Amino acid sequence: MNKVIGYRKMIGTQEIMAKELGISVNTYANKERGNSEFTRKEMMKFHQIIKDRIGDITTVEGIFFY
Secondary structure, eight states, X not given: OOHHHHHHHHHOOXXXXXXXXXXXXXXXXXXXXXXXXXXXHHHHHHHHHHHHHTOSOOOHHHHHTO
């Protein structure tokens, strides 16, 4: 399981994360599977959602690049 999926599961479903990011569930699912890339803005928002709901446990780089 990749880190994006792991962190998203801490928040909830793909539907919840897609809504938070302002994208469709299909678009989010494609990004999560690696079929398309998250934009830098989406990465920053994803990190902020994690930080707000779980705490400051990682960085953008820690989620998407390591």
